[in-house]
Amino acid sequence: MAVLPPNVSAADFDKALTELRAAIGADWVFSSDDDLGPYRDSFSPIWDTEEERRAGAAVAPADVEQVQAIVRIANRYLIPLFPISTGKNFGYGGPSPNVSGSIVVDLKRMNRVLEIDDKRHFALVEPGVSYFDLYRHIQERGLKVWLDVPDPGWGSPLGNALDRGVGYTMGYYRDHIGASCGLEAVLPNGEVMRTGMGALPDSKTWQEYRHGFGPDPAGLFAQGNFGIVTKMGFRLYPQPEHYRTGMITVAKRRDYIALVEHVNYLSDAMIVGEAVYSNPLAALLAKPDFMALATKQGGAPESEMDAAAAAAGLPSWQVELQFYGPEAACAANWAYAKDRILSAIPGAKAVDGEAFPLPATPEQLLNTGQPYKTHIRRNGALGIPSLGIWKIVRDSGHVGFFPVLPRSGEAVYEMQRVMCDALREFPLPPFFSAVTAPLYWPQFAFQMVFAPSVKKEDPDHNAMVDRSMRKAIEVAAKHGWGDYRAAPIYQDAVSASYSFGDHALRRFHEQMKDAIDPNGIIAPGRGGIWPKRFRK
Amino acid sequence: MKARFSYLSGAVVAVAAVALTVPLTVRSGAAAQSTSTPAPAKGVAKGDARLIAGKQVFDKWCATCHSSAPSSPGTIALAAKYEGEMPGVLEDRTDLTPEVVSMFVRSGISIMAPFRKTEITDAQLGDLSAYLSAPIGKRNAMRPKAKPSGARK
Amino acid sequence: MMKVNPVLANPSLNRRGLLKAGGLASAALGVSGASMSAKAWAASVPAIDLRVIDQRVWPRAADMPQGAPLHLIDGDVTHLWYDTLYQAWKKPGFVVAGVTKADALFVLEHLAWDNRYKVIERRPLLDDDGQATDAIQWVIAPAHPSVGG
Numbered sequence A: 001m002a003v004l005p006p007n008v009s010a011a012d013f014d015k016a017l018t019e020l021r022a023a024i025g026a027d028w029v030f031s032s033d034d035d036l037g038p039y040r041d042s043f044s045p046i047w048d049t050e051e052e053r054r055a056g057a058a059v060a061p062a063d064v065e066q067v068q069a070i071v072r073i074a075n076r077y078l079i080p081l082f083p084i085s086t087g088k089n090f091g092y093g094g095p096s097p098n099v100s101g102s103i104v105v106d107l108k109r110m111n112r113v114l115e116i117d118d119k120r121h122f123a124l125v126e127p128g129v130s131y132f133d134l135y136r137h138i139q140e141r142g143l144k145v146w147l148d149v150p151d152p153g154w155g156s157p158l159g160n161a162l163d164r165g166v167g168y169t170m171g172y173y174r175d176h177i178g179a180s181c182g183l184e185a186v187l188p189n190g191e192v193m194r195t196g197m198g199a200l201p202d203s204k205t206w207q208e209y210r211h212g213f214g215p216d217p218a219g220l221f222a223q224g225n226f227g228i229v230t231k232m233g234f235r236l237y238p239q240p241e242h243y244r245t246g247m248i249t250v251a252k253r254r255d256y257i258a259l260v261e262h263v264n265y266l267s268d269a270m271i272v273g274e275a276v277y278s279n280p281l282a283a284l285l286a287k288p289d290f291m292a293l294a295t296k297q298g299g300a301p302e303s304e305m306d307a308a309a310a311a312a313g314l315p316s317w318q319v320e321l322q323f324y325g326p327e328a329a330c331a332a333n334w335a336y337a338k339d340r341i342l343s344a345i346p347g348a349k350a351v352d353g354e355a356f357p358l359p360a361t362p363e364q365l366l367n368t369g370q371p372y373k374t375h376i377r378r379n380g381a382l383g384i385p386s387l388g389i390w391k392i393v394r395d396s397g398h399v400g401f402f403p404v405l406p407r408s409g410e411a412v413y414e415m416q417r418v419m420c421d422a423l424r425e426f427p428l429p430p431f432f433s434a435v436t437a438p439l440y441w442p443q444f445a446f447q448m449v450f451a452p453s454v455k456k457e458d459p460d461h462n463a464m465v466d467r468s469m470r471k472a473i474e475v476a477a478k479h480g481w482g483d484y485r486a487a488p489i490y491q492d493a494v495s496a497s498y499s500f501g502d503h504a505l506r507r508f509h510e511q512m513k514d515a516i517d518p519n520g521i522i523a524p525g526r527g528g529i530w531p532k533r534f535r536k
Numbered sequence B: 001m002k003a004r005f006s007y008l009s010g011a012v013v014a015v016a017a018v019a020l021t022v023p024l025t026v027r028s029g030a031a032a033q034s035t036s037t038p039a040p041a042k043g044v045a046k047g048d049a050r051l052i053a054g055k056q057v058f059d060k061w062c063a064t065c066h067s068s069a070p071s072s073p074g075t076i077a078l079a080a081k082y083e084g085e086m087p088g089v090l091e092d093r094t095d096l097t098p099e100v101v102s103m104f105v106r107s108g109i110s111i112m113a114p115f116r117k118t119e120i121t122d123a124q125l126g127d128l129s130a131y132l133s134a135p136i137g138k139r140n141a142m143r144p145k146a147k148p149s150g151a152r153k
Numbered sequence C: 001m002m003k004v005n006p007v008l009a010n011p012s013l014n015r016r017g018l019l020k021a022g023g024l025a026s027a028a029l030g031v032s033g034a035s036m037s038a039k040a041w042a043a044s045v046p047a048i049d050l051r052v053i054d055q056r057v058w059p060r061a062a063d064m065p066q067g068a069p070l071h072l073i074d075g076d077v078t079h080l081w082y083d084t085l086y087q088a089w090k091k092p093g094f095v096v097a098g099v100t101k102a103d104a105l106f107v108l109e110h111l112a113w114d115n116r117y118k119v120i121e122r123r124p125l126l127d128d129d130g131q132a133t134d135a136i137q138w139v140i141a142p143a144h145p146s147v148g149g
Helices: A010-024 A033-039 A064-077 A131-141 A157-162 A217-221 A255-268 A280-286 A288-294 A302-312 A327-344 A388-392 A409-422 A459-478 A488-497 A500-516 B002-007 B010-019 B029-035 B046-066 B073-082 B098-107 B122-133 B136-141 C015-020 C036-044 C078-088 C102-114
Strands: A057-059 A081-084 A103-106 A113-117 A122-125 A180-186 A192-194 A228-235 A242-250 A276-278 A317-325 A349-357 C050-054 C070-073 C096-101 C117-126 C132-142
Touching: A010 A057, A010 A064, A033 A057, A064 A081, A064 A103, A064 A180, A064 A228, A081 A228, A113 A131, A122 A157, A131 A157, A131 C078, A157 A228, A180 A217, A242 A255, A242 A327, A255 A317, A255 A327, A255 A409, A280 A288, A280 A302, A288 A302, A317 A327, A327 A349, A388 C102, A409 A459, A459 A488, A488 A500, B046 B073, B046 B122, B046 B136, B098 B122, C050 C078, C050 C102, C070 C078, C078 C102, C096 C102, C102 C117, C102 C132
Parallel strands: A057 A103, A081 A103, C050 C070, C050 C096
Antiparallel strands: A113 A122, A122 A228, A180 A192, A180 A228, A242 A317, A242 A349, A276 A317, C096 C132, C117 C132
C-alpha cells in the first residue's frame, strides 16, 4: 500500500499519478511496493518502522520539460517532490525523502555529458551522469582532465556536490560544491533558472566564471530545497603528469601540533594534495591496557601515550603526503616538505613512498607498492571512481556524523577527548579515542568520523545508534563543532545547532522558502528548511 | 571643543606617539626611504599632543600622495600647479589655514577624492588642520631630519 | 516449459551439489518467487549470460564446469561493473547469476536498479551440512520495458 503525503487524499494522489503518466509516460511512473523498494534508504536505522521515510511514488523524467511538468502537477495537488540524481547518498538517507509520501523525482535518465573541455578544464553535466559515466566519457575520448571522486564513486557529480560531498585530490577540487561553476534549476513555479554566467543568454563562460552578476544563489541549492537542479558545471583538474607520495612521522604526541601547522602550510600553498593522517598506535587498540589508556576518561595523559609509543617502538603520529604535477616539481616539493618538517621537529622522520608517471598502471592502482602501511585511497587520490570501499561496510550499513573542527593538533586532541567521553555510554566501537586521526577531506578544515553501523534485524541496536547520533550532534555543537551533512532524520537536529542569532539563518531560509515555494512542494524539510504549511 | 579635547586623552596620545615610531605606509620604495618618521623628540610639550595626532592623520591619509618623495603624485601636482611659487610638499607650506585644509579634505580637488567622516573624523580633521597650519619649526621637529624638502625651484 | 536451475531454485543444495549440478549456466533459470515481469522475461530469455563468483566464499572457481563466462571477484565489483555490466545493462535482456557475499550483491543490486534491472532470485548458499553460509546465490534480470523486462 502506497504511503500518502500529509494532507493528500488517496483520490488526489491517484489523479496526480494519472497526470504524471500522461506527462512523462506510464513506464516512468512507479508506485507499486515492488517498484518503490529501490527508493528506500538501505542504511536506515528506522527501517520498517512507522518513522521510516518512504516514497509515495517515483517518477523518472527524461528532460527538463518533463521536470517542469512534474513540478506543475505537484503544485496542483500539493504533493511534495524529492529530487535525487542517482540516489547513492548512503549514510545520509540514500534516495529516501524527508517527508513520507513524497514523490521521488529520479533524475537518473537525464544522463548526458553536455560539454567537456580539456583545454579550459570544465564539464557541464546532467543529474543522472555518474562519476563512472563521466570517467568513461573522459577515457573514451582521451581527454586530459581528472575528476575528483568520492568513495564509492557510483553517485553523480551533481548530486554529490549538492550534498557537499568531498573527494581526495587537490584541495580546490576536493570540495565538490566549491569546484562547481554554474547550475540550472527548475524552480518551484516551473520556471527554469540558470545561475552565474548562465543567466546571460548565449554566454560563452558559464563554467568559467561562476558569479555572473548580482547575488549568486547557486549555494542555496546545496542541502537546500529551492528547486530541482537539472544541469551543473564543474571545474576539472588538468591531468597531472606525475604522482609522488611520502610519509612523515613524529616521535612525541606533542610534536603533532607542529606537524599539523606545517602540513596546513603545504596544503594551503597547494604543494600537497589530501594529507592523510593516521596514528600508528591505533594498532595497539587490540591490547586491553592500551585501549583503556586511549579511551581514558578526561583524555589520555601525554606522558603515558609517549611511553606507550616508546615501548612499542612506534612514532606517535604519521602523515602521508601526496604530490601532483611535473616530475621535477613533485620531487622538489617532497624534498621541500621533508626539509621543512624535519628541520623544525626533532625526531621527525621521512620515508619516501612511490613516484610514477600518470596515468597509473593497474598494479599501481592496487596501492601495494608503498614501503609502509598506507591509508591513502589510491583510486580516489588519482581521480578514479571505485566501488571497492563496500568491502569494509559492516552490518546493514551505517549513519554518519562528521563534525568539522579546526586544523590544529590541540583541536584534534580536544575532540578526541570530548567525544570519547560523551559517547562512552553507548556500546559502540571507539570512534573517538587518543588515536583517532582527523580526515582532511574539506580544503580548509578537518573532520572526524562517527559512523555507527545499522542492523536491519536489530531495532534495539538501531535505537541505541539513533540516541548516540543525537547525543553526538548535541555535544559537538556545545563545543562549537557542527556536522557538515546529515540524513533526513537528523537534518532538523543538525540545522537546529546552527542557531546563531536565535536561529536567524533558519528563519532567513524559511522566509525565502515561503516566497519561492509557497506551496512547499520541493523537498520540504531538506536542510532543516520547512515550508510554512509544514512548520509547527 | 570639549569633545575634541576628550579625543586627546592621555591614552590616545600615547598610542599616537608609539605609532609615530612605525615606518609610514607608503606605496613606493623611494618614498619609504625618505619618509620614515622618527620618534618624537623627548619631552614633547603637552600642548604639542594635538600636532602629534595631526601628524599621525597626515601620515595615514595624506602622505601616500603628499609625501616629500619626488614620485608622490599630490606633491608633483602641486609643484606643477604653483610652478615654484609655493612648495609642492604640503608639510613645507606656511600659508595653509585650518579652513583651507578642511575645504580640500572634505571637498576634494582634481583626482583627490573627498574624505568622508568615516575616514577622517571632524576631530581628526581639526588635528590635521592644526598640524598643517602650525609654525613650520614645530612641524619640522616631527619630520625626518635627513630630508629638508623645500619648494622645488 | 521453463527448466529449473537446481542451484538457484533449490535451497537445500550444498556446495558439493553446486559443482555436481554442472554450474550456474548449465540450465535455464528457475524463477520461483520472482515477480510477474521477471517471469515474463524468463519465458523469452532463458539463458544466463554471465556467472559471477566471489572467491571469498567460493575459492574453487577454477573447478567450475563449462558454461557462461565466469567473472571472479574478491568482493570488489568495480571492474565487473565498469568493464562488463556497465555496457551489458544498457542493452535489453542480459542475465547475470552469481554466488557472492552480501556486500557485493548490495552494490550490484543498486547498480541494477539504476539500469532497471533487479534481483529476481536470492537464496543463501548452504554448506555441506545444510547450514546457511554468509554467501548468497542470486540472479539479476531485466525489470522494465526499456530493458526487455
